[in-house]
Amino acid sequence: MKKKIVILPGDGIGKEVTACGKKVLEQVAECFGHQFVFDYATIGHEAIEATGSPLPDTSLEKMKNCDAILFGAVGHPKYDNDPSAKVRPEQGLLKMRKELGLYANLRPIKLFDELLEASSIKPEILKGADILFFRELTGDVYFGERGRKDEGKTAYDTMIYSRYEVERIAHKAFKAALTRGKKVTSVDKANVLESSRLWREVVQDVARQYPDVEVEHMFVDAAAMKLIQNPRGFDVVVTGNLFGDILTDEASQIAGSMGMLASASIGDTVGLYEPIHGSAHDITGKGIANPLASILSAALLLDISFGLKEESEAVIKAVEKTLREGYRTRDIADANTAHEKILGTEVMGNVVCNNARMLVNCQVAV
């Protein structure tokens, strides 16, 4: 199979972890006889410094003309405490999602058994948890009308959804549920928000087309509580952009660490794959970031964009084997388990690559 992949490292640890994700893709190509052609593009703070724009047209053009995108992270502390900044790295990310029509953000929350002890939640509550989030990604307060009034003394952001936006993500969630536990939990705040009442109405309509799937509606505050009280009670969750952003960070604790969670953003054209974590400037350059979220994002890319199930499975199995062998990055190390081997980003990535080669009996020389 011949495919063109754009690597979009972005800022902070984005560069360090995508290097590992790319290496895994190279190994897979070699071992399975595929040809992946890589190209690089810039986004975020780095792009602002170089061109003044957080998403230059040249980057967007490359992305529109490839088969899949592996993305790192954007952000820089310089902007976090400067609310008056007119140009921000995150604008590049939002523009990219909108321009590429990436309206469905899939965030699988699955705990590797080896990491049961790494979470701050009790193992007996976590064991067996397996949730697939569908976060809507191109609507909501993220893209609604915003501004200031009263000479700048009042500010507003508009939470806005249209029927078709809810319909298309709901269909994706229900279709996925059919292949899993056959349950969809739709999360909203319909007791207060009009946009949530539309959301609920549309999900109820879509649900009628999937009689084999159990549907449940939950307010976001209750969902935030139930997620850590009984994570096994969830199968597929579908929710809006803002609620999904918040709930998936919370849910990352079910998987042990933010450093473990991969995501896929899909729509009608090209797919984009990225860790759910951010640029983490506090650890940038130290070589200690966890590359597994980027590597698992590469696995999602192989499966969803290229339909390469066996290759994708090999990558996931390689991550499992690496964890079983006791290798950890700092974020997932259990302070009580002395035998764990703590590795830096690059070495962790290399161990996964070697394990992937071993698992598929790859004879091609490195």
Ligand code: IPM
């Ligand atoms: C995410 C991030 C982004 C978001 C930020 C960086 C704009 O938190 O992908 O979850 O809020 O969507």
Ligand code: MN
């Ligand atoms: Mn987020």
